[in-house]
Amino acid sequence: MFVGHYGPSFAAKGMRKSIPLWVLFIAVQLLDVFWSIFVLLGIEKVRIVPGITATNPLDLYYMPYTHSLIGAMLWALGAALVYYLWRRADGWAAAMFVGAAVFSHWVLDVVVHRPDMPLYGNSLKIGLGLWNYPAPAFVLEIAVLFSGMYFYLKTTQSTTRVGRYGMVIFGLAMLVVESIVFFGPPLSSDKAAAVTALFWYFVFAGVAHWLEGKRVPRTVGQGNIAASAGLQHASRAKIL
Numbered sequence: 001m002f003v004g005h006y007g008p009s010f011a012a013k014g015m016r017k018s019i020p021l022w023v024l025f026i027a028v029q030l031l032d033v034f035w036s037i038f039v040l041l042g043i044e045k046v047r048i049v050p051g052i053t054a055t056n057p058l059d060l061y062y063m064p065y066t067h068s069l070i071g072a073m074l075w076a077l078g079a080a081l082v083y084y085l086w087r088r089a090d091g092w093a094a095a096m097f098v099g100a101a102v103f104s105h106w107v108l109d110v111v112v113h114r115p116d117m118p119l120y121g122n123s124l125k126i127g128l129g130l131w132n133y134p135a136p137a138f139v140l141e142i143a144v145l146f147s148g149m150y151f152y153l154k155t156t157q158s159t160t161r162v163g164r165y166g167m168v169i170f171g172l173a174m175l176v177v178e179s180i181v182f183f184g185p186p187l188s189s190d191k192a193a194a195v196t197a198l199f200w201y202f203v204f205a206g207v208a209h210w211l212e213g214k215r216v217p218r219t220v221g222q223g224n225i226a227a228s229a230g231l232q233h234a235s236r237a238k239i240l
Protein backbone atom coordinates (compact mmCIF):
# COMPACT_ATOMS: atom_id res chain seq x y z
CA MET A 1 0.00 0.00 0.00
CA PHE A 2 1.20 3.50 -0.78
CA VAL A 3 -1.13 6.54 -0.59
CA GLY A 4 -3.90 4.58 1.21
CA HIS A 5 -1.71 4.74 4.34
CA TYR A 6 -2.60 8.43 4.62
CA GLY A 7 -6.26 7.65 5.39
CA PRO A 8 -5.41 6.91 9.06
CA SER A 9 -3.27 10.06 9.28
CA PHE A 10 -6.21 12.24 8.21
CA ALA A 11 -8.55 10.35 10.57
CA ALA A 12 -6.14 10.78 13.50
CA LYS A 13 -5.80 14.49 12.71
CA GLY A 14 -9.60 14.78 12.69
CA MET A 15 -9.72 13.29 16.18
CA ARG A 16 -6.63 15.00 17.65
CA LYS A 17 -6.18 18.46 16.18
CA SER A 18 -3.08 19.22 18.27
CA ILE A 19 -0.97 16.70 16.33
CA PRO A 20 0.64 18.30 13.24
CA LEU A 21 -0.63 16.59 10.09
CA TRP A 22 2.90 16.28 8.70
CA VAL A 23 3.90 14.30 11.80
CA LEU A 24 1.02 11.88 11.12
CA PHE A 25 2.09 11.70 7.45
CA ILE A 26 5.55 10.56 8.53
CA ALA A 27 4.08 8.32 11.26
CA VAL A 28 1.92 6.24 8.91
CA GLN A 29 4.95 5.70 6.64
CA LEU A 30 7.55 5.42 9.41
CA LEU A 31 8.06 1.68 8.78
CA ASP A 32 8.66 2.37 5.09
CA VAL A 33 10.91 5.38 5.81
CA PHE A 34 13.18 3.13 7.85
CA TRP A 35 12.71 0.29 5.36
CA SER A 36 14.04 2.62 2.64
CA ILE A 37 16.99 3.66 4.78
CA PHE A 38 17.73 0.05 5.78
CA VAL A 39 17.54 -1.11 2.14
CA LEU A 40 19.98 1.62 1.11
CA LEU A 41 22.30 0.53 3.94
CA GLY A 42 21.91 -3.17 3.05
CA ILE A 43 20.35 -4.03 6.44
CA GLU A 44 17.00 -5.11 4.92
CA LYS A 45 16.65 -6.64 1.49
CA VAL A 46 14.33 -6.50 -1.51
CA ARG A 47 14.84 -7.73 -5.05
CA ILE A 48 13.02 -6.87 -8.25
CA VAL A 49 11.20 -9.94 -9.58
CA PRO A 50 8.89 -8.93 -12.45
CA GLY A 51 5.50 -10.62 -12.05
CA ILE A 52 5.86 -11.56 -8.39
CA THR A 53 2.64 -9.62 -7.78
CA ALA A 54 0.29 -8.28 -10.43
CA THR A 55 0.74 -4.74 -9.11
CA ASN A 56 4.49 -4.38 -8.43
CA PRO A 57 7.68 -6.43 -8.77
CA LEU A 58 8.94 -6.17 -5.18
CA ASP A 59 10.18 -9.42 -3.63
CA LEU A 60 10.39 -8.24 -0.01
CA TYR A 61 12.19 -11.29 1.29
CA TYR A 62 14.01 -9.80 4.26
CA MET A 63 12.56 -6.95 6.36
CA PRO A 64 12.47 -8.24 9.96
CA TYR A 65 13.24 -4.92 11.63
CA THR A 66 10.62 -2.70 10.00
CA HIS A 67 7.81 -4.98 8.81
CA SER A 68 7.56 -7.78 11.38
CA LEU A 69 4.65 -7.60 13.80
CA ILE A 70 6.97 -7.31 16.78
CA GLY A 71 9.10 -4.73 14.95
CA ALA A 72 6.05 -2.64 14.04
CA MET A 73 4.88 -2.69 17.66
CA LEU A 74 8.27 -1.49 18.86
CA TRP A 75 8.41 1.32 16.24
CA ALA A 76 4.89 2.38 17.29
CA LEU A 77 5.85 2.45 20.97
CA GLY A 78 9.08 4.29 20.20
CA ALA A 79 7.26 6.89 18.08
CA ALA A 80 4.67 7.45 20.82
CA LEU A 81 7.43 7.93 23.38
CA VAL A 82 9.42 10.33 21.17
CA TYR A 83 6.25 12.34 20.43
CA TYR A 84 5.38 12.50 24.14
CA LEU A 85 8.84 13.74 25.07
CA TRP A 86 8.85 16.23 22.18
CA ARG A 87 5.36 17.66 22.72
CA ARG A 88 4.58 16.92 26.34
CA ALA A 89 1.75 19.50 26.40
CA ASP A 90 -0.23 17.31 23.98
CA GLY A 91 -0.34 14.54 26.59
CA TRP A 92 -0.23 10.75 26.37
CA ALA A 93 -3.47 10.43 24.41
CA ALA A 94 -2.02 12.31 21.43
CA ALA A 95 1.17 10.24 21.70
CA MET A 96 -0.93 7.07 21.54
CA PHE A 97 -2.60 8.35 18.37
CA VAL A 98 0.84 8.82 16.80
CA GLY A 99 1.77 5.27 17.87
CA ALA A 100 -1.48 3.91 16.44
CA ALA A 101 -0.80 5.75 13.17
CA VAL A 102 2.62 4.05 12.96
CA PHE A 103 1.06 0.63 13.61
CA SER A 104 -1.75 1.18 11.07
CA HIS A 105 0.93 0.84 8.37
CA TRP A 106 1.55 -2.78 9.28
CA VAL A 107 -2.16 -3.65 9.34
CA LEU A 108 -2.81 -2.14 5.89
CA ASP A 109 0.38 -3.70 4.49
CA VAL A 110 -0.83 -7.16 5.58
CA VAL A 111 -3.94 -6.69 3.44
CA VAL A 112 -2.08 -5.91 0.20
CA HIS A 113 1.28 -7.69 0.54
CA ARG A 114 1.87 -11.27 -0.55
CA PRO A 115 2.86 -13.43 2.46
CA ASP A 116 6.10 -11.53 3.12
CA MET A 117 5.15 -9.83 6.42
CA PRO A 118 6.84 -11.73 9.28
CA LEU A 119 5.27 -11.96 12.70
CA TYR A 120 8.66 -12.22 14.38
CA GLY A 121 12.17 -11.89 12.94
CA ASN A 122 12.08 -13.24 9.38
CA SER A 123 9.65 -16.07 10.09
CA LEU A 124 5.89 -16.84 10.22
CA LYS A 125 5.08 -14.65 7.23
CA ILE A 126 1.56 -13.52 6.43
CA GLY A 127 -0.12 -11.35 3.77
CA LEU A 128 -3.53 -11.43 2.10
CA GLY A 129 -2.07 -10.61 -1.33
CA LEU A 130 -4.52 -7.99 -2.59
CA TRP A 131 -1.69 -6.67 -4.81
CA ASN A 132 -2.45 -9.63 -7.07
CA TYR A 133 -5.73 -7.92 -7.91
CA PRO A 134 -4.66 -4.44 -9.12
CA ALA A 135 -8.15 -2.95 -9.50
CA PRO A 136 -9.47 -3.89 -6.02
CA ALA A 137 -6.09 -2.94 -4.50
CA PHE A 138 -6.27 0.50 -6.13
CA VAL A 139 -9.92 0.97 -5.11
CA LEU A 140 -9.04 0.08 -1.51
CA GLU A 141 -6.26 2.71 -1.48
CA ILE A 142 -8.68 5.33 -2.80
CA ALA A 143 -11.39 4.34 -0.30
CA VAL A 144 -9.07 4.41 2.73
CA LEU A 145 -7.37 7.66 1.68
CA PHE A 146 -10.54 9.60 0.92
CA SER A 147 -12.66 8.33 3.82
CA GLY A 148 -9.92 9.52 6.20
CA MET A 149 -9.69 12.82 4.34
CA TYR A 150 -13.48 13.22 4.36
CA PHE A 151 -13.53 12.92 8.16
CA TYR A 152 -10.69 15.46 8.41
CA LEU A 153 -12.48 17.91 6.11
CA LYS A 154 -15.72 17.50 8.12
CA THR A 155 -13.96 18.40 11.37
CA THR A 156 -12.01 21.38 10.05
CA GLN A 157 -12.83 24.46 8.05
CA SER A 158 -10.87 26.36 5.45
CA THR A 159 -9.44 29.81 5.99
CA THR A 160 -8.49 30.38 2.36
CA ARG A 161 -9.43 29.18 -1.10
CA VAL A 162 -6.33 26.96 -1.07
CA GLY A 163 -7.58 25.47 2.20
CA ARG A 164 -10.98 24.77 0.69
CA TYR A 165 -9.84 22.84 -2.38
CA GLY A 166 -6.18 22.10 -1.65
CA MET A 167 -6.54 18.79 0.21
CA VAL A 168 -8.81 17.18 -2.36
CA ILE A 169 -6.50 18.28 -5.22
CA PHE A 170 -3.56 16.97 -3.15
CA GLY A 171 -5.35 13.63 -2.72
CA LEU A 172 -5.92 13.36 -6.47
CA ALA A 173 -2.27 14.30 -7.12
CA MET A 174 -1.17 11.52 -4.77
CA LEU A 175 -3.27 9.08 -6.77
CA VAL A 176 -1.55 10.24 -9.96
CA VAL A 177 1.85 9.61 -8.35
CA GLU A 178 0.66 6.19 -7.19
CA SER A 179 -0.57 5.34 -10.70
CA ILE A 180 2.79 6.29 -12.21
CA VAL A 181 4.78 4.35 -9.60
CA PHE A 182 2.53 1.26 -9.75
CA PHE A 183 1.32 1.16 -13.32
CA GLY A 184 4.16 3.02 -15.06
CA PRO A 185 7.56 1.66 -16.06
CA PRO A 186 8.84 -0.89 -13.52
CA LEU A 187 11.42 0.15 -10.92
CA SER A 188 14.93 -0.64 -12.06
CA SER A 189 16.52 -1.74 -8.77
CA ASP A 190 16.04 -2.22 -5.04
CA LYS A 191 17.86 1.04 -4.31
CA ALA A 192 15.68 2.90 -6.85
CA ALA A 193 12.56 1.61 -5.08
CA ALA A 194 13.89 2.79 -1.70
CA VAL A 195 14.89 6.25 -2.96
CA THR A 196 11.57 6.69 -4.82
CA ALA A 197 9.56 5.83 -1.69
CA LEU A 198 11.65 8.07 0.55
CA PHE A 199 11.40 10.99 -1.88
CA TRP A 200 7.62 10.87 -2.14
CA TYR A 201 7.03 10.34 1.60
CA PHE A 202 8.86 13.57 2.42
CA VAL A 203 7.28 15.51 -0.47
CA PHE A 204 3.80 14.41 0.68
CA ALA A 205 4.58 15.33 4.32
CA GLY A 206 5.81 18.76 3.18
CA VAL A 207 2.67 19.44 1.14
CA ALA A 208 0.47 18.24 4.04
CA HIS A 209 2.30 20.66 6.35
CA TRP A 210 1.71 23.54 3.94
CA LEU A 211 -1.96 22.75 3.43
CA GLU A 212 -2.88 22.08 7.07
CA GLY A 213 -2.04 25.73 7.82
CA LYS A 214 -4.92 26.72 5.51
CA ARG A 215 -7.54 24.97 7.67
CA VAL A 216 -8.56 25.36 11.33
CA PRO A 217 -10.58 23.13 13.66
CA ARG A 218 -14.33 23.47 13.21
CA THR A 219 -15.06 24.89 16.67
CA VAL A 220 -18.27 26.83 15.97
CA GLY A 221 -20.85 26.99 13.20
CA GLN A 222 -19.48 26.63 9.71
CA GLY A 223 -18.17 29.77 8.10
CA ASN A 224 -17.87 31.71 11.33
CA ILE A 225 -14.09 31.72 11.42
CA ALA A 226 -13.68 35.28 12.65
CA ALA A 227 -15.89 34.59 15.68
CA SER A 228 -14.05 31.32 16.29
CA ALA A 229 -10.68 33.07 16.21
CA GLY A 230 -12.05 35.72 18.55
CA LEU A 231 -13.31 33.10 20.99
CA GLN A 232 -9.98 31.31 20.98
CA HIS A 233 -8.23 34.61 21.56
CA ALA A 234 -10.54 35.49 24.44
CA SER A 235 -10.13 32.12 26.17
CA ARG A 236 -6.38 32.28 25.76
CA ALA A 237 -6.37 35.77 27.29
CA LYS A 238 -8.33 34.41 30.27
CA ILE A 239 -5.81 31.63 30.80
CA LEU A 240 -2.90 34.07 30.64
Ligand SMILES: [Zn+2]
Pocket residue numbers: 031032067105109
Ligand atom coordinates in the same frame (compact mmCIF):
# COMPACT_ATOMS: atom_id res chain seq x y z
ZN1 LIG B 1 5.34 -0.98 4.20
